[in-house]
Amino acid sequence: MKIVSIKEKAVPISSNISNAFIDFSKMNASIVAVETDVVRNGKHVVGYGFNSNGRYAPSGLLKERFIPRLLEASPEEIVNDTGTNLSPEKIHQVLMNNEKPGGHGERTVAVGTLDMAVWDAVAKIEDVPLYKFLADQYGDGTIDEKVFVYAAGGYYHPNKGLPELQDEMKSYLDMGYSKVKMKVGGVPLEEDLKRIEAVIDVVGSGQNLMIDVNGRFNLEEAIHFGEAIKDYNLFWYEEVGDPLDYHLQAELSKVYPNAIATGENLFSVQDATNLIRYAGMNPKTDFLQFDCALSYGLVEYMKILKMLEENGWSSRNCIPHGGHQMSLNIAAGLKLYGNESYPGVFQPFGGFADGYAIDNGYVGLPDVPGIGFEAKEDLYQLLKTLNLEQKKAYIN
Incomplete structure (x- = not known):
């Protein structure tokens, strides 16, 4: 062939x-x-x-x-x-x-x-569907029949105030998502805190909200922002500083008491290893967001999963960035925690198979050979x- x-x-x-x-x-x-x-x-x-x-x-x-x-x-x-x-x-x-x-x-x-x-x-x-192939050839032969997904949104947009932000988050809950993510760090702290509180009013609890800094903060800003938000008990505080600044991550981990997430802009097994070695991440609470489509692919991603296991981490700590069907297959076949989702942006790449609605924060997978692109028209x-x-x- x-x-x-x-x-x-x-x-x-x-x-x-x-x-x-x-x-x-x-x-x-x-x-x-x-x-x-x-x-x-x-x-x-x-x-x-x-x-x-x-x-x-x-x-x-x-x-x-x-x-x-x-x-x-x-x-x-x-x-x-x-x-x-x-x-x-x-x-x-x-x-x-x-x-x-x-x-x-x-x-x-x-x-x-x-x-x-x-x-x-x-x-x-x-x-066969890719998730079944992965489970049979690289996993334990069983799959997660449904996968946890969260709605990533809350971007800054011209003329987007608090009511519009709340309406966006309400729409995700109406779609069946139980947890949502929003962007922070692009406006003064006081304004971001108002945005966070407005979203919590919609989703009901800080545990239903992730926030994403996209690497914007230096160490002082990261710690200051973390101190301001710690009592919200957010699901996670994401990519707070430069992805390769393991010192920042380690110092933040010493003082921020809740879950941290990072990894979407680390693109090799060696960079992932350095994160685990030097960034003070906690395998009991924190999440890793490596995205196979950006990091040499699934072959490299499975090397990362092996490295994590050798260092006391579980595949269940992993929720990949990207919101695409490839990561969804990996999550189901190799037992990750879940997958990101972009219900409102980056179409047609974001989202999953047609006809598979989100139900209480979970989505099913189609019985379609391959990744399942043919099921997303x-x-x-x-x-x-x-x-x-x-x-x-x-x-x-």
């Missing part, structure tokens, strides 16, 4: 919103399609992938380096030992051939985008614009 073609293009996910650090008015993402020569139901199997929001489309890296490298590989370099399917682990080695360690940069996003498409193809070739229609031969496209 072999890979017949790989196509990529950048598509906009622009939106007139901002967090404490960036606005999304010019944000885009890469979508890719990996076509194999494997035939299922008379059609070639095609795996799809994309990169998570928050990082720009790595089109140059994909087209100039990683896609040619994968297409130039021999069949023996990319298939499993039985020759019956692609090997994501071997493909990862091919993609990282001649790449120096460290300085990970945006290449992690490019590799992660291709990795997603490979796993989609692998599960489609096996004719607006996203699938976008992925199909990559112009592979549609008569060959795998459609469940």
Whole structure:
């Protein structure tokens, strides 16, 4: 078996919103399609992938380096030992051939985008949902039938006051979410405290609210803000300082008494290891948000899970960033705590299969081969614009 073609293009996910650090008015993402020569139901199997929001489309890296490298590989370099399917682990080695360690940069996003498409193809070739394939091949053989998800929103927006913020959060509760997240750090502390209190009035408890600083604070600001919010007993205080400032994280952990979350902007197993070694994180209370689509893909993510286990952490400490179906499959198949969700922004990438409503903060998964993109019509229609031969496209 072999890979017949790989196509990529950048598509906009622009939106007139901002967090404490960036606005999304010019944000885009890469979508890719990996076509194999494997035939299922008379059609070639095609795996799809994309990169998570928050990082720009790595089109140059994909087209100039990683896609040619994968297409130039021999069949023996990319298939499993039985020759019956692609090997994501071997493909990862091919993609990282001649790449120096460290300085990970945006290449992690490019590799992660291709990795997603490979796993989609692998599960489609096996004719099973990815979550089942992961549970059988890498887990304990059982899956979480439903996955905890929370609604990420509360962005800064022109002319968005407290009533509009409350209406947004009410809409998430009406959708079936039990916990919500909002952005902080982009306005003065007193204004953010009013915003937090307004949302708590809607969701009923600080335990139903996460707040996200998006790395904006220095150490003094992080501790000062933490002191101001500690009595709210929030579900978590997220990415308070620069992702690589482990000293800040460790000092904050000494004084902030409630749960902390971070990791969405750490893109390798070594960076994740350094976080666990040096940042003072607590495996009994804290959460880790590594996003496989931004961090070299699921092959690297499983190395991170192994490292966590060796250091006394559980996969149940993990709630990935990104709000996409790939992480949802991982959460169900490898027993994570849950997954982020973007019900109001970053469409059509955010959200899950059509017809699967959120029920008391949980969502089910469709019985669809692969990651399940075909069960999310607006996203699938976008992925199909990559112009592979549609008569060959795998459609469940």
